[in-house]
Amino acid sequence: MPRFQVSSETSPLITSGPSEQHNASNLSKPQHAIPHPSAVYDRPLPSQRAPVFRIAAAMYSFVILGLFTSTLGVMLPHLEQYYHLTDIYVSLIFLVGPVGYILAAQSTDLVHRKYGQRGVASVGPFFHLLAAASISLHPPFPVVLVGCAIATFGTGLLDASWCAWVGGMGERANTVSGMLHGSFSVGAAVGPFLAETLMAAGNRHWYCWYYVLTGASLVEVVILPLAFRLEDAATYRRAKHDQMEGHVNAAHVKTIFKHRATWLSSAYFLAYVGTESAISGWIVSFLRRDRHVSPKIxxxxxxxxxxxxxxxxxxxxxxxxxxxxxRATTAYLLVAISLEILFAITSSSTVSAVLATMLGFFLGPLFPSGIVLLSHLLPKELHVAVVSFVASVGQVGGAILPFAIGAMVQGLGIHVFKYVVVVQLVIALGIWWAFSKVKRDGLLRETEVGSQESDD
Structure with a gap:
């Protein structure tokens, strides 16, 4: 998730004036210079004075991402019934996700350099629309899998770009990043209930939900390019600094892998996104089959x-x-592990629903906090490339763990779901502890971004 400069005399959502941004000394200030198309301008632009519209458009885009992502769990039982699939076969829907994300990771920086932020704002929504329209035709299941891969390509472009953008917003990064990822969670929260309600009303088929996603994607196709219409390739190149033009590709391809933070953050997102996807993908099936609750509940x-x-x-x-x-993320993970243990030992459907909500509350900040920490550990010119990479690695985790659960469910039963989640959260905690100890600029062994921001 590109960035803009923040004036110390204005709101964090208002960029500084053109004369300040043109000054070379201002470009070197780490608390202001953020590596993205919207960071630096040589002339006053409407988007420079009103980035709130861009943030709002990105938030709407993340609502759409949430709708696409969260409803897979609701679709799973319906797909099994409609296409007569086994648990392991229907789990293939989780494996196709990384295909789109990996392709997006390879394309994100190229799109930025050739078309700027507005290129991402145009291409990502188009693939969302194409995927939703294709799946709404309820084609054979292999074609549905292709449609899911197309959707994740668009999601990967938008996710990495907007993550890198807000991750470098200085002292307000956690707050704005929370707003962006909160928007994702809002879409993800209403998606399952809306999808199940739609299907229950009039006994509609599962694919009717994709009519809704097609309409929502149409709105995204209009809003995002409009909001980022002035963020072109020239702006992106100026944000990268002219003297770095000849070396930026090599830096993105090679330099990010020389940083310990890249590998530890990749492992962290692999574990965390895998856990989140496993819960989202299988909790509906678990509650229906193990605790015998209604589809609505x-x-x-x-x-x-x-x-x-x-x-x-x-x-x-x-x-x-x-x-x-x-410290905050460590505390959130410890609470989440405790809640998941309680979820595993309870048998009440009501208590299970409450615990699921509480678990989501403490898992909520984990992804944006990881992005913010990573953005502070690496040089600003590497942010877009490294966030694209770790986001794609995270999606690999988001595919492997849910698919593995499907394979285990096939052989051992649905009850294994609750134990796997506990183990995965413990692994995520261990990786986070190592990640948070990485040196920053060779100086800091324990990075406390929120508490040490003012010292930068």
Missing amino acids: ASLSLSGFWAGMATGRLTLGVVTDNIGVS
Whole structure:
């Protein structure tokens, strides 16, 4: 998730004036110079004075991302029934996700350099629209898988670009990043309930939900290019600094892999996104088959999980800023592990739904906090490339763990789901501890972004 400069005399959502941005000394200030198309301008532009519209458009885009992502869990039982699939076969829907993300990771920087932010704002929504329209035709299941890969390509472009953007917004990064990811969680929260309600009303088929996604994607196709219409390739190149033009590709391809933070953050996102995707993908099936709840209650529990994430991302960002990202995220993970253990031992459907919501609340800040920490550990010119890379690695985790659960469910039963999630959260905690100890600029061993921001 590109960036803009923040004037110390204005709101964090208002960029500084053109004379300040043109000054070379201002470009060197780490708390202001953020590596993205919208960071530096040589002339006054409307988008320079009103970045709020771009942030709002990006937030709407993340609502769409949430709708696409969260409803896979609701679709899973319906796809199994409609296409007569086994657990392991229907789990293939999780494996196609990384295909789109990996392709997006290879394309994100190229799109930025050739077309700027407005290129991403045009291409990403188009693939969302293409995917939703294709799946709404309820083609054979292999074609549905292709449609899901197309959707994740668009999601990968938008996710990495907007993550890199807000991750470098200085001292407000956690708050704005929380707003962006909170928007994702809002879409993810309403998606399962809306999808199940739509299908229950009049006994509609599962693919009717993709009519809704087609309409929402049409709006995205209009809003995003309009908001980022002035963020062209020339602006992106100026933000990268002219003297770096000849070396930026090599830096992106090679330099990011020389940083320990790249590999530890990749492992962290692999574990975290895998856990989040496993919960989102299988909790509906688990509640329906293990605890025998109705489809409506099961979908409400999934909506509660995402609603908790939305609330956590929108509110805990301020807490994270105050106590530091390392300590805060460690505390969130410890609470999440405790809640998941309680979820595993309870048998009440009502308590399960409440625990799912609470679990989502404390998992909410984990992804944006990881992006913010990574953005502070690496040089600013590497942000877009490295965020694209770690986001794609995270999606690999988001495919492997849910698919592995499908394979285990096929052989061992649905009850294994709850134990796998506990183990995965413990692994994520261990990786986060190592990630938060990485040196920053060779100086800091324990990075507390929120509490040490003012010292930069």
